[in-house]
Amino acid sequence: MSFDRTIRHCRQCGHPVAKRLPDDGDTRERDICTVCSTVHYINPLNVVGTVPWWEDRILLCKRNIEPRLGKWTLPAGFMELGETTAQGAARETVEEAGAQFEIEDLFTVMSVPRVGQVHLYYRARLTSDQFDPGHETQEARLFREDEIPWEELAFRTVRETLQRYFADQRAGRFGTHAFDIE
Known part of the structure; x- marks a missing residue:
């Protein structure tokens, strides 16, 4: 392509x-x-973000910007020059959710050749359940798996990451998942 x-x-x-x-x-x-x-x-653009978790819940952000205004997403955005993928993921999580957390292992790596992007998500253990979202976010909220607004998710990469997260959680172990989204 x-x-x-x-x-x-x-x-x-x-x-x-x-x-x-x-x-x-x-x-x-x-x-x-x-x-x-x-x-x-x-070259492709790198999108970096986190899967912030608190007990059995995941933090999602309701987008206040296009594309997908009003849809739910994991905190993520374009990596900046001069930062590592983990630093970029952490920066985006602070900017979008105002969350306090400890970055953990790389969780998903998704090549999305149709749009010339690579998405990388890290797991992030929240250290507080209080959030102070930035201007790109209407609302930041914790969801259990059965509460996730699956039909209101902004991006397929978010859906795929969340599905793998909950599958790993049920299995009692987290791995790193690398795959392509055509």
């Missing part, structure tokens, strides 16, 4: 770029500067 994330001008020198094969033997057309020959790679 190809994406139209065309780069029009070189990030190094500002001159126009053109799509062509690089001189290094690469087999994919790339955006290459017509003046300085800088190759501009277009």
